[in-house]
Amino acid sequence: MQSAQDENGSTVVYDDVLRIADADPPKQGHGTERQAASQRVSIGDVARLADVAPITVSRALRNPQKVSPDKRARIEQAVAQTGYSINPHASALKSGRSNVVLAFASNLMSEQFASALKTCAAVLEDAGYLFLVGQTSYSYERETAALRSLHAMKPAAVMLTGVIELESNRELLRGLGIPIMETWALPRDPIDMLVGFSNTEAGRLAADMLFRRGYRKVAYVGRRGGRGALRLQGFREGCQALGIRLVCEELVDDVTGVSDGRRCLSSVLARPEKPDALFCSNDVLALGCMMEARRFNVRVPTDLGILGFGQSDIAAEIPPGLTMIGVDSALLGREAGAMLIASLAGTPPTQKLKRLDLIVSEGGSL
Amino acid sequence: MQSAQDENGSTVVYDDVLRIADADPPKQGHGTERQAASQRVSIGDVARLADVAPITVSRALRNPQKVSPDKRARIEQAVAQTGYSINPHASALKSGRSNVVLAFASNLMSEQFASALKTCAAVLEDAGYLFLVGQTSYSYERETAALRSLHAMKPAAVMLTGVIELESNRELLRGLGIPIMETWALPRDPIDMLVGFSNTEAGRLAADMLFRRGYRKVAYVGRRGGRGALRLQGFREGCQALGIRLVCEELVDDVTGVSDGRRCLSSVLARPEKPDALFCSNDVLALGCMMEARRFNVRVPTDLGILGFGQSDIAAEIPPGLTMIGVDSALLGREAGAMLIASLAGTPPTQKLKRLDLIVSEGGSL
DNA sequence: CCTGTCAATGACAACGTTACCATATTAAGA
DNA sequence: TCTTAATATGGTAACGTTGTCATTGACAGG
Numbered sequence: 001m002q003s004a005q006d007e008n009g010s011t012v013v014y015d016d017v018l019r020i021a022d023a024d025p026p027k028q029g030h031g032t033e034r035q036a037a038s039q040r041v042s043i044g045d046v047a048r049l050a051d052v053a054p055i056t057v058s059r060a061l062r063n064p065q066k067v068s069p070d071k072r073a074r075i076e077q078a079v080a081q082t083g084y085s086i087n088p089h090a091s092a093l094k095s096g097r098s099n100v101v102l103a104f105a106s107n108l109m110s111e112q113f114a115s116a117l118k119t120c121a122a123v124l125e126d127a128g129y130l131f132l133v134g135q136t137s138y139s140y141e142r143e144t145a146a147l148r149s150l151h152a153m154k155p156a157a158v159m160l161t162g163v164i165e166l167e168s169n170r171e172l173l174r175g176l177g178i179p180i181m182e183t184w185a186l187p188r189d190p191i192d193m194l195v196g197f198s199n200t201e202a203g204r205l206a207a208d209m210l211f212r213r214g215y216r217k218v219a220y221v222g223r224r225g226g227r228g229a230l231r232l233q234g235f236r237e238g239c240q241a242l243g244i245r246l247v248c249e250e251l252v253d254d255v256t257g258v259s260d261g262r263r264c265l266s267s268v269l270a271r272p273e274k275p276d277a278l279f280c281s282n283d284v285l286a287l288g289c290m291m292e293a294r295r296f297n298v299r300v301p302t303d304l305g306i307l308g309f310g311q312s313d314i315a316a317e318i319p320p321g322l323t324m325i326g327v328d329s330a331l332l333g334r335e336a337g338a339m340l341i342a343s344l345a346g347t348p349p350t351q352k353l354k355r356l357d358l359i360v361s362e363g364g365s366l
Numbered sequence: 367m368q369s370a371q372d373e374n375g376s377t378v379v380y381d382d383v384l385r386i387a388d389a390d391p392p393k394q395g396h397g398t399e400r401q402a403a404s405q406r407v408s409i410g411d412v413a414r415l416a417d418v419a420p421i422t423v424s425r426a427l428r429n430p431q432k433v434s435p436d437k438r439a440r441i442e443q444a445v446a447q448t449g450y451s452i453n454p455h456a457s458a459l460k461s462g463r464s465n466v467v468l469a470f471a472s473n474l475m476s477e478q479f480a481s482a483l484k485t486c487a488a489v490l491e492d493a494g495y496l497f498l499v500g501q502t503s504y505s506y507e508r509e510t511a512a513l514r515s516l517h518a519m520k521p522a523a524v525m526l527t528g529v530i531e532l533e534s535n536r537e538l539l540r541g542l543g544i545p546i547m548e549t550w551a552l553p554r555d556p557i558d559m560l561v562g563f564s565n566t567e568a569g570r571l572a573a574d575m576l577f578r579r580g581y582r583k584v585a586y587v588g589r590r591g592g593r594g595a596l597r598l599q600g601f602r603e604g605c606q607a608l609g610i611r612l613v614c615e616e617l618v619d620d621v622t623g624v625s626d627g628r629r630c631l632s633s634v635l636a637r638p639e640k641p642d643a644l645f646c647s648n649d650v651l652a653l654g655c656m657m658e659a660r661r662f663n664v665r666v667p668t669d670l671g672i673l674g675f676g677q678s679d680i681a682a683e684i685p686p687g688l689t690m691i692g693v694d695s696a697l698l699g700r701e702a703g704a705m706l707i708a709s710l711a712g713t714p715p716t717q718k719l720k721r722l723d724l725i726v727s728e729g730g731s732l
Numbered sequence: 733c734c735t736g737t738c739a740a741t742g743a744c745a746a747c748g749t750t751a752c753c754a755t756a757t758t759a760a761g762a
Numbered sequence: 763t764c765t766t767a768a769t770a771t772g773g774t775a776a777c778g779t780t781g782t783c784a785t786t787g788a789c790a791g792g
Contacts, residue, residue: 737788739789740786743782746779754772755770758770762763
């Protein structure tokens with residue numbers, strides 16, 4: 001164990017961290033033409049080495065089939081020898097295009113967004129794009145700031161976990177003239193492309209499920225704004241249509257953790273008229289409700305049925321297992337990625353709209 | 367409710383999504399000089415409008431104090447009027463710098479990484495940087511690919527959730543000549559900067575905590591590689607030093623969900639010699655263990671004490687509440703951000719190393 | 733009044749790439 | 763054989779910005 005002083009004077013004890021010297025040390029000119037490695041090598045250097053014009057190197061890299069096999073081979077060798085990699089800034093400056101696909105998540109901490117981004121990234125990276133994620137934090141201000149910087153950056157496409165609500169921001173994105181993917185809802189007039197599902201229908205489906213299982217006096221717990229509001233709207237409609245009484249709506253502005261869910265359930269239980277079931281349109285809140293129910297010895301589902309929205313692995317595992325309505329967010333990401341690629345490839349009759357089915361995962365909470 | 371057909375022929379029912387027409391429509395020339403908005407306006411256009419040279423506009427934007435107040439005002443007005451925003455590619459090409467800070471997460475789905483990235487992003491964005499996150503997915507191959515593209519992209523700095531293990535990738539990052547931040551461990555020889563904590567010490571502390579509470583026959587559950595291996599190493603050392611018997615080590619290669627944790631506990635309980643406590647060096651696994659214990663009517667902590675590692679909100683809330691060793695990942699992100707900014711500002715005597723204290727959050731599981 | 737110093741500003745060129753057009757080469761059709 | 767078209771390649775310029783250096787004027791010290 002080795003130690004040293006950091007600048008604060010406290011003793012630092014280092015961990016031993018595994019180092020891996022890879023068997024295949026990367027790009028080193030075989031023989032004498034060892035390159036300064038870290039330093040800049042331009043397309044001109046490669047061209048000189050391969051004895052072609054720079055433009056040919058450019059072509060060989062982006063449209064290999066437009067260059068004759070022999071030159072292509074020479075160029076490939078020169079690239080390998082020099083360790084050349086294209087300067088994306090110069091390329092983007094001249095061509096007005098880049099190979100970066102920018103994603104914006106309203107919240108990096110959501111398991112479901114993360115899962116969709118992960119699959120979407122996989123699809124796009126396989127197609128040679130660089131997939132980067134920025135954050136907007138459920139705030140219009142941050143969203144606007146992020147989109148401004150985006151405007152300048154000329155990405156190849158944009159992926160959003162959600163839909164843009166602010167009209168000026170919609171306009172800004174539309175003006176970019178690149179593929180834009182919105183998700184997680186089903187707006188009447190998407191900016192460009194959409195892979196989503198109906199949140200109001202999710203609400204109606206929730207009412208339907210509760211009705212079928214005999215519940216007639218229910219409560220709603222969810223976020224006040226955005227998609228939460230849509231689910232509530234659908235839920236209200238469904239309840240009304242089926243003759244279910246919606247005895248209370250417990251709305252929160254912002255979900256920071258399961259404790260918000262706990263609070264919601266306490267508050268619901270404190271009402272004079274107790275519901276026999278609960279639709280919780282947010283999985284973190286649902287989790288909190290489940291826990292609080294246990295704490296108050298409210299048996300689920302005997303005393304209170306709970307229906308959640310989302311895909312929480314953990315909520316499904318906590319006894320008696322939360323029954324949830326949701327979508328396959330990994331699938332959503334994959335579909336979005338595929339659709340973006342099709343649009344980027346430019347074949348005009350691209351599908352621009354995909355509606356995902358809602359899926360129900362059965363637990364024991366209803 | 368409105369409907370239409372998508373390209374697959376299924377009926378699409380649109381949600382009503384909230385639209386917000388903002389009261390303050392952005393940048394529109396007051397009066398006649400309305401700009402084509404979406405189209406490119408260059409520094410030259412601004413310069414012409416302000417009746418100065420392009421270079422002066424450039425200066426006014428990056429070093430306002432180097433331009434006289436009157437010209438600065440004219441320029442600002444021209445910028446507002448045209449809606450000009452700097453072309454980051456041209457800027458990066460010429461200057462070799464950019465205002466993008468790139469972060470790489472080995473796993474976007476980790477609550478803790480997300481939390482650190484969130485706070486780090488906040489700090490850097492406040493300082494005017496654009497914070498983007500890429501993914502490496504715990505795979506050396508992806509990591510290498512990501513770092514290659516990074517090499518070309520010349521970000522202002524790089525933030526990593528973890529440390530780089532592959533020597534060739536370490537070399538690559540070192541060669542960039544920009545601030546590099548590693549985290550979440552305490553390697554002997556960081557690439558550049560480090561905000562981390564000792565994983566072996568976490569293991570030793572775990573042994574210590576178990577010892578103090580009277581446990582003498584314990585089991586370990588965790589990931590096989592990376593930091594998990596370090597925690598195990600520390601735990602072994604601690605157990606040996608204190609005379610605790612480590613009756614089994616249950617290692618998993620990859621954690622995909624709580625079910626992995628369930629499996630681990632089953633497997634531990636199936637051993638002939640049952641431990642009286644468990645150190646679970648991963649919070650998802652710990653959660654699974656807690657659930658499985660409940661299912662098998664193993665009372666926690668009476669029959670089996672469980673100590674976790676991490677910061678899981680949910681694990682802390684599940685009765686009896688998981689006791690955990692961990693770090694404040696939001697703090698980690700903030701510290702990393704602050705250190706990066708200091709380094710970017712260029713004042714040489716920058717602190718390059720910060721060791722975070724381990725924190726213990728008490729639940730009822732020990 | 734002259735010279736040296738400093739601040740403010742501008743002219744010019746260059747960063748590395750690709751769009752555009754021109755040319756050379758080859759294949760195909762009459 | 764002669765055009766016509768298609769393919770392969772290169773020359774030139776330009777994308778929008780900023781580094782470098784030169785110029786201007788103001789001001790202080792001699």
